[in-house]
Amino acid sequence: MHFTPITPYHYLLLSAALFSVGVIGVMVRRNIIILFMSIELMFNAVNINLVAFAALYRHEVGQAFAVFVIAVAAAEAAVGLGIILAFYRNKETLNIDEMNLMKG
Amino acid sequence: MLDAIAFYTLAALILAFAIAVITARNPVHSVVFLVINFLAVAIVYIVLGAEFLAMIQVLVYAGGIVVLYLFVVMLVNLKRGPEAHQDPRRQTGAGVGLAVAVLAELTAILAYTGRNPLPAVVPAASARGPGGNTEQLGWLLYTTYLIPFEVASMLLLVAMIGAIVLARKVD
Numbered sequence: 001m002h003f004t005p006i007t008p009y010h011y012l013l014l015s016a017a018l019f020s021v022g023v024i025g026v027m028v029r030r031n032i033i034i035l036f037m038s039i040e041l042m043f044n045a046v047n048i049n050l051v052a053f054a055a056l057y058r059h060e061v062g063q064a065f066a067v068f069v070i071a072v073a074a075a076e077a078a079v080g081l082g083i084i085l086a087f088y089r090n091k092e093t094l095n096i097d098e099m100n101l102m103k104g
Numbered sequence: 105m106l107d108a109i110a111f112y113t114l115a116a117l118i119l120a121f122a123i124a125v126i127t128a129r130n131p132v133h134s135v136v137f138l139v140i141n142f143l144a145v146a147i148v149y150i151v152l153g154a155e156f157l158a159m160i161q162v163l164v165y166a167g168g169i170v171v172l173y174l175f176v177v178m179l180v181n182l183k184r185g186p187e188a189h190q191d192p193r194r195q196t197g198a199g200v201g202l203a204v205a206v207l208a209e210l211t212a213i214l215a216y217t218g219r220n221p222l223p224a225v226v227p228a229a230s231a232r233g234p235g236g237n238t239e240q241l242g243w244l245l246y247t248t249y250l251i252p253f254e255v256a257s258m259l260l261l262v263a264m265i266g267a268i269v270l271a272r273k274v275d
Binding site: 003004005006007008009010011012013014016017018019020021022024025026027028029030031033034036037038040041044047048051052055056060061063064066067068070071072073074075077078079081082083085086088089097 | 105107108109111112115118119122123125126131134135138141142145148149152153154156157160161164165168169172173175176177179180190191194196199200202203204206207210211214217218221222223224225237240241244245248249252256259260262263264266267268269270271273
């Protein structure tokens with residue numbers, strides 16, 4: 001069996017597909033915790049992209065950026081989950097369709 | 105040959121568990137699928153020669169963030185299903201259509217740029233100059249990107265304080 005060699009395009013396509021799965025999760029699900037997990041999936045897609053380019057150009061700059069993305073993702077998860085807990089304490093729900101205090 | 109098999113296996117694992125994350129009914133199952141997804145992504149980093157990042161992925165994502173998610177899933181004790189109520193104005197089909205449009209756009213861009221061929225991804229060991237991946241990355245982070253590094257540490261401090269303030273019980 002013969003395979004074409006794995007180029008960075010393969011990794012970029014994987015990253016695009018993973019990002020789209022994350023977008024579908026954000027668009028379709030109503031549980032806000034699952035929404036946050038979909039956002040983490042999208043962060044991972046971006047990181048695969050950065051690391052693939054780092055491997056292509058044989059330089060670690062892409063990986064340095066991925067480290068920053070992970071740091072921001074950690075901060076986002078901590079603050080976001082804090083907001084979820086505070087909201088749950090007030091409204092007893094995690095459904096984003098019931099989060100309409102600002103009439104959005 | 106071997107790298108192609110590894111790549112396709114990992115890609116199938118990553119996409120299958122990503123889809124499992126967004127389709128699982130029970131949020132706890134979603135979190136478990138997310139862990140497996142993160143571990144598969146960590147193996148992709150190793151294949152691409154980013155060992156330090158793979159380590160960070162396992163420690164921070166699979167070890168830290170996912171535990172945070174598990175805590176929140178267990179702290180909120182839902183009496184009725186979180187997806188019981190649906191806003192009648194919700195446009196689920198349009199959302200899926202938009203996401204598919206995003207994928208089509210990205211694929212079209214890749215197909216367009218893919219006409220000029222790129223070299224195959226070199227295996228991790230041969231891509232390296234002197235010094236390991238961690239040494240090179242640390243050198244970059246502490247010299248060229250010192251100020252972004254400090255800003256990131258400040259961001260983490262602010263996020264930590266913010267999370268404590270938000271999750272505190274107000275009396």
